[in-house]
Amino acid sequence: MIDPNYFLLIVFLLAIGTFLIRYSFVGLSDRMKIPNEVKDLFTYIPAAILPGLFIPATFYYQGQVAGLFHKERFIIILFCFGLTIFIRNTLVCMAVGLGLLYLVQG
Amino acid sequence: MSNFKKGFIAILPIASGVIPFGMVMGVVFAEANLSFLQAVLMNQVVYAGASQLATVSLMKLNTAILIVLATGLIINLRFMLYSAAMSPYLENANRWVKYFCAFTLTDQSYAAMTANQDKFKTNSEAVQFYMGTAVAMLITWHASVLFGYLFGNIAPPKLNLDYAIPLSFVALLVPALKTKTHYFIALFSAIASLVFYKAPLNTGLMISALLSIALAWLIIKRKSRKAT
Numbered sequence: 089m090i091d092p093n094y095f096l097l098i099v100f101l102l103a104i105g106t107f108l109i110r111y112s113f114v115g116l117s118d119r120m121k122i123p124n125e126v127k128d129l130f131t132y133i134p135a136a137i138l139p140g141l142f143i144p145a146t147f148y149y150q151g152q153v154a155g156l157f158h159k160e161r162f163i164i165i166l167f168c169f170g171l172t173i174f175i176r177n178t179l180v181c182m183a184v185g186l187g188l189l190y191l192v193q194g
Numbered sequence: 195m196s197n198f199k200k201g202f203i204a205i206l207p208i209a210s211g212v213i214p215f216g217m218v219m220g221v222v223f224a225e226a227n228l229s230f231l232q233a234v235l236m237n238q239v240v241y242a243g244a245s246q247l248a249t250v251s252l253m254k255l256n257t258a259i260l261i262v263l264a265t266g267l268i269i270n271l272r273f274m275l276y277s278a279a280m281s282p283y284l285e286n287a288n289r290w291v292k293y294f295c296a297f298t299l300t301d302q303s304y305a306a307m308t309a310n311q312d313k314f315k316t317n318s319e320a321v322q323f324y325m326g327t328a329v330a331m332l333i334t335w336h337a338s339v340l341f342g343y344l345f346g347n348i349a350p351p352k353l354n355l356d357y358a359i360p361l362s363f364v365a366l367l368v369p370a371l372k373t374k375t376h377y378f379i380a381l382f383s384a385i386a387s388l389v390f391y392k393a394p395l396n397t398g399l400m401i402s403a404l405l406s407i408a409l410a411w412l413i414i415k416r417k418s419r420k421a422t
Binding site for chain 1: 398
């Protein structure tokens, strides 16, 4: 059982902190002129962050298939990455990925 | 079609990848014996899935408040980068639009917006598109968390629906890779995230993100020096 006061305090502080992180630069937007070079840099933000959200999660996942050294989730994600470059379709990417994982583990 | 609608529709396939994540969140709330009200409250005011998942797990173990907070906030630090990238679009927006756009910043909304940024003629078009993606994400997230809380994770484990989460991030990443340099940075970030995965307090993601951005900056600088 989580103590209700402990829970409330953490939720309250986490909410404020998270909002301030999200608002930080947005709040300063009319006071700052962002140079074009930095705007170019912004286009790299998804490339810099997103791999960190799915590469370790799939690479270190403890899978079931010994023959693939437990790396089936990782191998399929790389395949889907390649596939999505050619077929730019989110639903195809997700359907193929889920289908392949089902087949490999079936 | 309005830009708001375009954004709303554009993000729906990606948002479907959030449903299994939201359901897991709902189940975690229920398993931590949190009341319906507590679950809804946290979900409404924090609205950041990965940090909620981590902090609820720590609270179950009665971890010190500072550690719980540090963990949650470090996971959310990446939003500061999104905030910086969103700021030029919101220069002339009114205060309430800024509050709304900041509060609803997610990996998904931000990435969908950058992937489409060449299509907008004005900042306000971009902001409307963004708001469409944000509303679709809000609805999907809250509905799936509530569903998970009330009914549990009904998806058969054999289907591995949790795998939709990393797959949806792949689908978010690819449209953002506009040049060879973007691919290179993504590859670098992937390797760095594996190397720093075990860094303390969940700092691995931020370390790999910042190193990748630093590398991108060096490359941009070198290119501009060559051009002049």
